[in-house]
Amino acid sequence: QKEVEQDPGPLSVPEGAIVSLNCTYSNSAFQYFMWYRQYSRKGPELLMYTYSSGNKEDGRFTAQVDKSSKYISLFIRDSQPSDSATYLCAMIGQTGANNLFFGTGTRLTVIP
């Protein structure tokens, strides 16, 4: 079983839709949860991070962490064509780069 599972998609939605991206994980030691956005042929860009359980909102983006279910989500409201990218979840147990685990990424396309 992989440490982090993420549905690879692809996911296509019409412009303005609410998008839900999800990851599950197996290691209860994970404490920091991050979402990266990666445009085609570019490096990953850190979108949001949360510590432990709870919600965090930043503009159209909301990150949720449910540690009891080992489940994290990223919601995108009023999706735009510019949101079309691959979204990678990543998590870390204790701080330290060697403990950073990525999901496989979900390819999202927002259709105008």
Added chain:
Amino acid sequence: DTEVTQTPKHLVMGMTNKKSLKCEQHMGHRAMYWYKQKAKKPPELMFVYSYEKLSINESVPSRFSPECPNSSLLNLHLHALQPEDSALYLCASSQGPLSYEQYFGPGTRLTVT
């Protein structure tokens, strides 16, 4: 400035060539990383430098040789690569080795012929 820069953007090299990838950041970060990313896969950690010293080598073959000349620069020297080494090579940095916020560069797309 939250920018990590990488050169070159693209590199094509033969299996007998020697080349180097370069990475630079001016954010005062003291940890720098090399990742390898194959198509439709997540980044895989290769090396970590902490305060200019190699702290992690994820069992990477010796044909990849990292170097950290100073706190702003990170190089990856390549020699006798194989076609399966073709990938996007990403550099990242973070404030310190215990920081979870890593900032990535745009990557170097490497093709080994």
